[in-house]
Amino acid sequence: MENKKIKPLEQKAREWLEQRGVTIQHITELVYYLQSPYHENLEMEECKYNVERVLEKREVQNAILTGIQLDMLAEQKKLEEPLQTTIAIDESLYGVDEIIALSIINVYGSIGFTNYGYIDKQKPGILKKLNDKSSGECHTFLDDIVGAIAAAASSRLAHSQEE
Ligand code: MG
Secondary structure (H helix, E strand, C coil), rough: CCCCCCCCHHHHHHHHHHHHHCCCHHHHHHHHHHHCCCCCCCCCCHHHHHHHHHCCCCHHHHHHHHHHHHHHHHHCCCCCCCCHHHHHHEEECCCHHHHHHHHHHHCCCCCCHHHHHHHHHCCCHHHHHHCCCCHCCCCCCCHHHHHHHHHHHHHHHHHHHHC
């Protein structure tokens, strides 16, 4: 089942994540971070499986492409003001990055919100790197998107373990 044909939109979303320095392994580690306290003997492979399922969703792929596109344009200083500065400096009152992330969290129900809020505060693993403003890169949208994918995958995992 894992070697089924990946559709072009999903392919593009996966490529862009990778190009921006985010691997499936990174997101898998976030899911493990969120879920290992609640599941005895949780395996990385199961975390990865749930990340892969989340990435199959069209709304998730669209959120990835939209967010990364805006991050890249801001990095290249190609947006119009005042949006250029707002996104480039990741202004805290902007909030549209979090709204795009919500479209991902919504996919697997409301427990995703709790996971997202927690991981967004803690910023473990790749999220810390994406928030490092000294890099010169802009990940205003991507950090929320990656946190949201991990939160959605965690919800999916929790639901599937209950069944
Ligand atoms: Mg952000």
